Amino acid sequence: xxxFAGMEDLLQDFLxxxxxxxxxxxxxxxxxxxxxxxxxxxxxxxxxxxxxxxxAGFLNATELVTLCHLTENLFDNLRNGxxxxxxxVMDVILEATGTxxxxxxxxxxxxxxxxxxxxxxxxxxxxxxxxxxxxxxxxDAGAEAPAAHAPAAASASPAGKAGPDxxxxxxxxxxxxxxxxxxxxxxxAAAVMPAAPVKAPEEVIKAATGRRASDKPGAAAPAGxxxxxxxxxxxxxxxxxxxxxxxxxxGEIGLTKNRLNALRSxxxxxxxxxxxxxxxDLAVSQLDxxxxxxxxxVMKTRMQPIGxxxxxxxxxxxxxxxxxxKDVELVLAGEETEIDKTMIEDLADPIIHLIRNAxxxxxxxxxxxxxxxxxxxxxxxLEARQEGDHIVILVADDGRGMNAERxxxxxxxxxxxTDEESNAMDERQSFNLVFLPGFSMAVQVSDxxxxxxxxxxxxxNIQKLNGNIEIQSVLGKGTTFVISLPLxxxxxxxxxxxxxxxxxxxxxxxxxxxxPIEAREVQEVGGRATMVVRGEVLPILPLAGLLGWPLDRxxxxxxxxxxxxMSFILAIDSFAGREDAVIKSLDDFxxxxxxxxxxxxxxxxxxxxxxxxxxxxxxxxxxxxxLSLMAKKPVLAA
Amino acid sequence: xxxxxxxxxxxxxxxxxxxxxxxxxxxxxFTNVDEAEDGAVALQKLNSAPFDFxxxxxxxxxxDGLTLLQTIRQTPHLKHLxxxxxxxxxxxxxxIAAAQAGASGYIVKPxxxxxxxxxxxxxxxxxxxxxxx
Numbered sequence: 087x088x089x090f091a092g093m094e095d096l097l098q099d100f101l102x103x104x105x106x107x108x109x110x111x112x113x114x115x116x117x118x119x120x121x122x123x124x125x126x127x128x129x130x131x132x133x134x135x136x137x138x139x140x141x142a143g144f145l146n147a148t149e150l151v152t153l154c155h156l157t158e159n160l161f162d163n164l165r166n167g168x169x170x171x172x173x174x175v176m177d178v179i180l181e182a183t184g185t186x187x188x189x190x191x192x193x194x195x196x197x198x199x200x201x202x203x204x205x206x207x208x209x210x211x212x213x214x215x216x217x218x219x220x221x222x223x224x225x226d227a228g229a230e231a232p233a234a235h236a237p238a239a240a241s242a243s244p245a246g247k248a249g250p251d252x253x254x255x256x257x258x259x260x261x262x263x264x265x266x267x268x269x270x271x272x273x274x275a276a277a278v279m280p281a282a283p284v285k286a287p288e289e290v291i292k293a294a295t296g297r298r299a300s301d302k303p304g305a306a307a308p309a310g311x312x313x314x315x316x317x318x319x320x321x322x323x324x325x326x327x328x329x330x331x332x333x334x335x336x337g338e339i340g341l342t343k344n345r346l347n348a349l350r351s352x353x354x355x356x357x358x359x360x361x362x363x364x365x366x367d368l369a370v371s372q373l374d375x376x377x378x379x380x381x382x383x384v385m386k387t388r389m390q391p392i393g394x395x396x397x398x399x400x401x402x403x404x405x406x407x408x409x410x411x412k413d414v415e416l417v418l419a420g421e422e423t424e425i426d427k428t429m430i431e432d433l434a435d436p437i438i439h440l441i442r443n444a445x446x447x448x449x450x451x452x453x454x455x456x457x458x459x460x461x462x463x464x465x466x467x468l469e470a471r472q473e474g475d476h477i478v479i480l481v482a483d484d485g486r487g488m489n490a491e492r493x494x495x496x497x498x499x500x501x502x503x504t505d506e507e508s509n510a511m512d513e514r515q516s517f518n519l520v521f522l523p524g525f526s527m528a529v530q531v532s533d534x535x536x537x538x539x540x541x542x543x544x545x546x547n548i549q550k551l552n553g554n555i556e557i558q559s560v561l562g563k564g565t566t567f568v569i570s571l572p573l574x575x576x577x578x579x580x581x582x583x584x585x586x587x588x589x590x591x592x593x594x595x596x597x598x599x600x601x602p603i604e605a606r607e608v609q610e611v612g613g614r615a616t617m618v619v620r621g622e623v624l625p626i627l628p629l630a631g632l633l634g635w636p637l638d639r640x641x642x643x644x645x646x647x648x649x650x651x652m653s654f655i656l657a658i659d660s661f662a663g664r665e666d667a668v669i670k671s672l673d674d675f676x677x678x679x680x681x682x683x684x685x686x687x688x689x690x691x692x693x694x695x696x697x698x699x700x701x702x703x704x705x706x707x708x709x710x711x712x713l714s715l716m717a718k719k720p721v722l723a724a
Numbered sequence: 725x726x727x728x729x730x731x732x733x734x735x736x737x738x739x740x741x742x743x744x745x746x747x748x749x750x751x752x753x754f755t756n757v758d759e760a761e762d763g764a765v766a767l768q769k770l771n772s773a774p775f776d777f778x779x780x781x782x783x784x785x786x787x788d789g790l791t792l793l794q795t796i797r798q799t800p801h802l803k804h805l806x807x808x809x810x811x812x813x814x815x816x817x818x819x820i821a822a823a824q825a826g827a828s829g830y831i832v833k834p835x836x837x838x839x840x841x842x843x844x845x846x847x848x849x850x851x852x853x854x855x856x857x
């Protein structure tokens with residue numbers, strides 16, 4: 087079935103580690119374009135390909151080995167100063183890197199990668215020989231380079247260049263059979279440099295960028311990649327010191343458990359003097375502390391620096407900018423910020439889309455920038471930081487900013503909102519229009535964005551992670567997308583609200599404030615019950631109505647909640663405070679509108695509400711009217 | 725000489741590779757294996773605990789395998805340690821450089837347990853001779 091029977095573990099390890107390595111290489115390539123003579127960079131990239139080659143050999147991934155070997159040779163010549171980087175050489179390198187990544191994807195599916203395109207191999211060989219269009223070989227290296235890097239030729243005449251010492255040394259070191267082995271490993275390198283026709287630069291660019299068509303957020307591609315990532319989901323790299331901490335804490339808990347056992351025997355045998363009870367108290371509080379430490383420590387094993395994700399993006403931004411003839415630098419910050427591993431994977435696509443969006447729509451082209459007195463090169467900033475119990479991720483550009491009025495006009499034109507709605511919108515709400523399905527600002531549909539799919543998917547994905555996304559934009563200065571996410575998916579801060587005696591939990595991230603609902607403040611606007619809070623007219627949605635319960639009494643309190651689409655007041659009877667809910671999912675049985683359950687400290691089971699789903703199921707809005715909300719008094723009286 | 729209790733130090737910056745080498749050594753019956761991710765860390769380990777055998781990669785950040793080898797050969801209490809170079813490079817000049825620096829053996833990736841066993845046997849043989857002489 088798989089080409090790697092018996093090697094699955096090895097393959098998994100290799101893919102994770104080599105994948106990181108390749109992302110690092112990608113990043114360094116972007117840096118290299120800015121500093122083509124940086125020996126350190128060249129060395130590191132060389133080593134990256136070299137290491138991948140070494141590992142691939144053990145997986146018998148011959149095609150990957152061949153490709154890495156050639157690329158490595160090219161970098162060897164570059165770092166030795168025999169060759170210089172030209173845009174053509176850079177393109178070949180980037181294409182080779184892309185192909186290596188494609189090969190990883192194939193390995194991930196458990197199949198040996200197919201050979202790299204002959205055309206690419208040909209261009210790589212040309213580049214190594216310094217014969218690629220525009221590729222200037224330094225001094226007479228053009229003649230020397232291929233010779234120095236065709237080891238088969240060298241080992242075929244062992245006595246040739248190195249003098250008599252060589253055979254002796256070699257014999258002493260590897261023994262005669264090994265010489266044969268060395269020969270066997272190397273023959274492909276002896277192949278003659280094929281004289282593939284030199285391509286026009288435009289074609290080169292097309293080839294280099296076209297290859298990554300599969301990276302683009304089309305409909306099918308991410309789905310395929312998603313599956314691949316799901317496979318990878320199962321393993322995680324954890325710093326051993328963190329594991330040691332978990333081990334240490336569980337040991338401590340074991341000790342405390344023993345202590346409690348001893349105390350129990352004492353108490354059961356009738357000892358209940360102050361000293362025993364005091365020890366019990368101590369042991370229990372110690373256990374308390376240890377358990378919460380353990381929870382933290384276990385959670386930390388799931389935390390990974392977000393830099394691992396960020397690494398991929400400078401390269402993507404570069405390719406995209408180049409494709410569109412813009413000069414954009416992606417600046418990363420806060421790579422060390424740690425975030426739950428599952429979230430890192432689910433963030434990959436939304437962030438790609440935001441970056442594409444920034445490069446495509448956000449920043450202007452050089453001409454427009456110069457005309458506006460801005461520096462020609464635009465900066466897109468990708469930044470992560472922890473704020474309290476949240477992770478905040480920013481994608482900020484210094485481009486033209488968003489025009490609220492034009493956004494509204496566009497939305498009306500597309501029939502997404504009515505004129506009336508449009509007039510009632512403030513700036514923030516107007517920006518949020520871009521998240522509506524079917525909204526696309528691009529006048530001309532470009533290759534990378536502008537299909538109107540994406541932004542709504544971005545928001546949906548972020549919301550799936552219990553996060554939210556907001557837009558800040560200043561016309562002429564730039565746009566910032568702010569993603570805010572909980573630290574982990576396992577623990578959800580909630581607000582406990584009550585309907586009668588029944589408690590429900592709502593995500594605290596959506597709660598803005600709690601206010602009493604006075605019957606005289608409720609007004610009916612357009613057939614809906616609303617309340618004015620600081621000048622804003624907000625609809626009142628009774629929780630009982632959302633749940634399909636009878637509306638037989640007036641609610642006592644309202645919780646002002648904010649989702650990406652709307653702000654509203656959730657009408658409830660009373661509330662019981664906040665809690666950090668440990669979410670237990672309902673695997674087989676999931677009633678609509680219920681995200682999961684949690685247990686309170688007193689053992690009571692509480693349903694955690696999925697507000698988005700509840701609002702979606704609200705369809706029939708009969709219960710929203712003031713009359714039904716206030717059913718008790720006026721209707722009965724009438 | 726091939727005492728299964730021999731303590732190996734496997735030096736490579738690629739943890740997958742360390743694991744491969746470790747598994748191969750295990751197949752050959754050597755289970756006492758420690759790891760280091762580059763030459764600098766390896767030297768630290770070598771200086772703080774006794775080891776009987778070093779298997780090192782060539783290309784590593786911080787300190788590469790060749791420098792590690794040279795340093796080992798120049799350190800009085802380490803210079804007798806057998807050092808097996810493991811690398812993807814089969815270039816003549818690399819092999820010569822390794823030989824000149826005093827490598828006990830040189831093995832080209834990828835290799836099997838059998839190849840590794842053969843190299844180790846050769847080294848043990850040589851060491852046995854030296855010890856006898």
